Amino acid sequence: MLPFIYPGQDAKAILEDVQSASIPDVHKLMFNWIESFTRDSSSLTQGDINKLLQGGVSHQEIVEWANIAATQTWFVMSADGGGIPLEGNAVTGSVIGLEREKYHAAEVLTSPASDTEVQINDLSWVDRDDSHIGSELKDWASRRYGFVPNFFMANTLAAGYFRRHILALELLDQPQSKSLGVEQHALVRRLVNRLNKGRYFDQTTVDYLKCQNPQAEVLLAQGIAQGDFSAFTEQDRVVLAFAEKLVKNAYKVTASDVKRFLDVGLDEEAYVDVLNTTSIQTSMDRTANALGIKPDEKSLIVK
Amino acid sequence: MTYITRVAEEEATGSLKQDFEFVSGSYSKAMNMKVPTPQVYTTNTIVPAYFRFGAVQNRVLTNDGQHDQKPGQVPNILVNFALSFYSSCFY
Numbered sequence: 001m002l003p004f005i006y007p008g009q010d011a012k013a014i015l016e017d018v019q020s021a022s023i024p025d026v027h028k029l030m031f032n033w034i035e036s037f038t039r040d041s042s043s044l045t046q047g048d049i050n051k052l053l054q055g056g057v058s059h060q061e062i063v064e065w066a067n068i069a070a071t072q073t074w075f076v077m078s079a080d081g082g083g084i085p086l087e088g089n090a091v092t093g094s095v096i097g098l099e100r101e102k103y104h105a106a107e108v109l110t111s112p113a114s115d116t117e118v119q120i121n122d123l124s125w126v127d128r129d130d131s132h133i134g135s136e137l138k139d140w141a142s143r144r145y146g147f148v149p150n151f152f153m154a155n156t157l158a159a160g161y162f163r164r165h166i167l168a169l170e171l172l173d174q175p176q177s178k179s180l181g182v183e184q185h186a187l188v189r190r191l192v193n194r195l196n197k198g199r200y201f202d203q204t205t206v207d208y209l210k211c212q213n214p215q216a217e218v219l220l221a222q223g224i225a226q227g228d229f230s231a232f233t234e235q236d237r238v239v240l241a242f243a244e245k246l247v248k249n250a251y252k253v254t255a256s257d258v259k260r261f262l263d264v265g266l267d268e269e270a271y272v273d274v275l276n277t278t279s280i281q282t283s284m285d286r287t288a289n290a291l292g293i294k295p296d297e298k299s300l301i302v303k
Numbered sequence: 304m305t306y307i308t309r310v311a312e313e314e315a316t317g318s319l320k321q322d323f324e325f326v327s328g329s330y331s332k333a334m335n336m337k338v339p340t341p342q343v344y345t346t347n348t349i350v351p352a353y354f355r356f357g358a359v360q361n362r363v364l365t366n367d368g369q370h371d372q373k374p375g376q377v378p379n380i381l382v383n384f385a386l387s388f389y390s391s392c393f394y
Contacts, residue, residue: 026376031385038389061375068382071360075343075383076392078357082346083306164363167356176352251391255306268307269349276353 029055030065033290037069041289042197046125049292059127063157066290070283071164077279080250081271124154125292132159140166144302151200151284154293168280173302175277179270183212184236188243188277190220195247198285204299205281211301235264242271243278310348312340319351322358329361329368 017023018031029052036044052062078084133148133156141148152162175185186209192198193205209216223229229237238260245252261271287293312323327340344361347353364379366372372379 024376027381030377030382034382034385035389038386057376061377064375064379065377065382068364068379069386071364072383072386073390074356074360076387076390078346079343080390080392081306082309082343083304084342084346085305160366161363164356164360167359171352171356177350249391253306255304258306271307272347272350272353276347276350276356280356 025055026057029057033062034065034069037066037286037290038073040197041286042199044290044292046292049125060157063126063155063291066287067155067158067161067164069290070161070287073283073286074276074279077246077250077275077282080253081246081275081279083253083255123150123294126154126157128153128156130156132156137162137166144169145296145298145300146303147296147298149300150293150296151288154291155287165284168284169300172277172280172284175273177269177273179267180239180273180277183209183216184239184270185273185277186212187216187220187232187236188239188274189281190217191224191240191243192247192278192281193285194220194224195244196282196285196289198281198289200288200293200295201281201285201300203295204301207299207301235266238264238266239270239274243274246275246278247282305342305346307346308349309345312345315348317351319348319354322351322354325368326358326361329365329370332368333365333370 018028033044033048033052036048049062053059130153133152137152138148141152151165155161155165172189174182186205189201190205190209193201198205206217209220219231223231223240229240232240242253242257242260245257258268258271261267310319312327315323323340326344327338330341331337344354344357347357362368
């Protein structure tokens with residue numbers, strides 16, 4: 001049993017334990033890498049991968065960690081966005097057994113936003129095994145895009161996650177409820193990608209938004225820069241503010257965020273749609289950033 | 304008190320019912336006792352496509368509910384914990 005999962009500690013005590021000599025070095029390396037993945041994945045570089053490799057972590061483990069983190073990103077946002085209380089058989093709650101209000105780690109050691117220039121000379125920063133690109137994936141990718149996206153090529157060492165990523169990309173194609181407009185959906189994807197500084201899906205989210213509204217990209221960029229989305233409709237502003245809160249601090253979501261949706265004529269299904277579009281896009285952006293996946297030559301827009 | 308309307312496990316039908324059964328069965332196997340589907344999945348019951356996504360992620364993480372993956376240097380749950388920790392989410 002590791003010391004930092006004993007009850008009665010606050011966030012700072014846990015952080016001290018993570019940094020202490022009492023846990024294995026490989027655990028410390030994982031914690032540090034996942035911290036960057038969570039707080040600012042765009043700051044990660046090939047040097048961070050090299051540090052893990054030098055510490056005895058294999059390429060396969062690194063890719064596995066990135067994929068586990070991708071799925072957990074969705075669970076975190078589903079929990080906080082849905083107002084789910086701690087329960088006995090919760091994944092981390094069962095291990096920690098602590099009152100969650102003690103743990104606002106997001107307010108501790110917050111990293112500044114990074115504009116790191118990243119070089120990706122190859123397909124990604126991690127090894128791959130192309131034999132895991134099976135005919136089913138090739139057929140699916142060929143029908144949709146005409147090529148196998150680098151996202152899959154870079155994740156071949158964790159090929160078990162392919163069906164998760166396939167469904168993720170299908171869900172991101174369009175809203176999954178009738179309550180959220182297609183343009184609103186495209187705005188959410190683009191905003192989230194920009195906030196995550198997601199290099200891999202940059203052109204895809206630009207092109208998807210342009211298909212819905214050619215002017216929206218410029219307005220969105222201005223809105224982010226000025227912290228003011230007044231150029232958009234009241235509904236759009238509520239949707240964008242919620243998506244932004246989820247990306248930055250999902251734990252700050254409250255029931256009032258749902259009420260804002262209802263107040264502007266949206267409904268709970270639209271709320272769930274924005275919640276999932278944000279969490280899925282974020283999970284893909286951060287995974288691609290963390291593994292240094294080179295953008296494809298064409299956007300991932302269905303043919 | 305959760306924020307949005309949810310479909311109860313016993314009232315689910317169609318694909319929602321199937322996914323509930325899978326996730327509940329997966330956790331029951333892991334815990335060696337019958338447990339209901341964890342609430343974190345139920346945020347998405349009113350849009351079943353997203354509930355399906357949660358079920359698929361459980362399938363991926365557990366090898367289709369078998370829970371027989373090889374242990375690595377770092378337990379998967381510790382990676383989950385780290386991400387939750389830095390998100391201030393301790394669900």
